[in-house]
Structures are given as structure tokens and as C-alpha cells.
Amino acid sequence: MVANGNTAVIEPTAALHDASTEEIYRELLRRMGEDPARDGLIKTPERVEKSMAFLTRGYEQHATEILRGALFDVDYDEMVIVRDIEFYSLCEHHMLPFFGKAHVAYIPNGKVIGLSKVARLVDVYARRLQVQERMTREVADAIVEAIEPQGVAVIMEAQHLCMMMRGVEKQGSMTTTSTMLGCFRENPQTRSEFLSLIRRPTSL
Numbered sequence: 001m002v003a004n005g006n007t008a009v010i011e012p013t014a015a016l017h018d019a020s021t022e023e024i025y026r027e028l029l030r031r032m033g034e035d036p037a038r039d040g041l042i043k044t045p046e047r048v049e050k051s052m053a054f055l056t057r058g059y060e061q062h063a064t065e066i067l068r069g070a071l072f073d074v075d076y077d078e079m080v081i082v083r084d085i086e087f088y089s090l091c092e093h094h095m096l097p098f099f100g101k102a103h104v105a106y107i108p109n110g111k112v113i114g115l116s117k118v119a120r121l122v123d124v125y126a127r128r129l130q131v132q133e134r135m136t137r138e139v140a141d142a143i144v145e146a147i148e149p150q151g152v153a154v155i156m157e158a159q160h161l162c163m164m165m166r167g168v169e170k171q172g173s174m175t176t177t178s179t180m181l182g183c184f185r186e187n188p189q190t191r192s193e194f195l196s197l198i199r200r201p202t203s204l
Contacts, residue, residue: 022045025049055127058124063138066117067113067143068146070116071112073110079194080105082105082118082119085119087101087122088126091130092129092131098132100157100175102154103153105184106147106151107183107190113146121139121142122139125139125142132158132160132175136156139179144181144182151181153179155177156178160175
């Protein structure tokens with residue numbers, strides 16, 4: 001342990017510093033009081049390593065590349081909404097899941113995005129250690145950077161297991177975050193139209 005200002009920093013042992021991710025998860029099981037050699041846990045470190053690689057694969061993906069592959073010149077300047085996009089992420093404070101739905105809208109300015117890419121964009125940022133507030137803004141900013149629309153709106157609604165399984169243990173709590181840019185921020189009528197459309201029950 002070394003002092004770093006007012007903070008004590010624990011330096012990793014040489015063994016852990018050079019350990020594989022799988023070995024680190026095996027050591028974590030030991031520190032929990034478990035026996036990683038028992039039948040049910042023998043392959044758990046390997047499984048967790050693969051699981052975490054999948055759940056955080058957004059670090060290996062780039063929003064710009066995903067959106068660049070599906071940009072189209074279109075003479076259309078009405079609202080485009082992709083609503084009820086399911087997402088699953090991990091809270092960066094406790095590494096517990098939070099999950100919910102995203103509603104994404106924009107008003108084009110000569111270019112539109114392939115609809116499936118909007119959903120993929122949400123996944124790029126969800127598959128990282130996150131806070132919901134930042135993720136909401138990141139999705140909006142990526143669309144602005146890609147097509148410079150007249151405006152972008154993103155609303156995310158999620159349940160957080162760090163509030164449900166631990167801490168205050170409030171099972172019914174829902175967190176809603178929003179980012180409104182361009183005409184969605186400046187024009188109350190545009191914003192109201194968006195909010196009305198995402199609240200409308202689906203008919204399919």
C-alpha cells in the first residue's frame with residue numbers, strides 16, 4: 001500500500017498483476033469465501049470472463065463507423081422516431097445491471113440514418129460501464145455528429161438493480177433521463193409532439 005495524497009492506493013501483488021482475467025475471477029471467488037475448485041464453480045471464472053467480454057463489447061465498437069455505413073440523402077424533414085429500443089447495461093458504480101427502453105428521435109437536415117443503426121447505436125453505449133445520464137447524452141451527440149440534424153431527442157427509462165437488490169431496495173423505482181438538442185430544446189411544440197408520440201400505445 002502506498003500513499004497518494006489523502007488516498008491509500010493498494011498496489012496489486014506481482015501474481016495478480018500478471019494474472020489472466022480468468023485467474024483474477026478465480027481469486028475473487030476465494031476472497032468471497034468460496035472454493036473455486038468445487039464442482040459448480042470450476043468453470044465459473046471462464047464463463048464470467050466470456051460474459052463480461054460480451055456485456056462490455058461496446059468498448060470495441062465505434063458509433064461513427066456504425067452510423068457511417070447507413071447514411072442516406074433524403075428529401076425529408078419530418079420527425080423520425082425509433083421508440084422502445086430495449087437496452088441492458090452495467091452501472092459503473094456497482095457493476096450491477098440496469099435495463100430499460102430508449103426512445104430516439106431526430107428531424108433530418110438532408111440525411112437520415114438506417115433505422116436498425118439507431119438501435120445499434122444505443123447498444124454501443126449500453127455495452128459499457130455506464131451511468132444512464134451520460135449514456136442518454138452520448139446517443140444524442142453521436143447522431144448530431146453523424147448527420148447534423150435540425151434536432152435530436154433521446155429519452156431513456158430504466159430500472160437499476162443497484163437500487164433494487166441493495167441499498168434502498170425499491171423494487172418499483174424507474175429512472176427517466178432525457179437529452180433535447182436543437183429544435184427539440186428550442187421549440188416546445190416539437191418537443192410536445194415527440195413526447196406525445198412515444199406515449200401513444202403501440203397498435204402492432
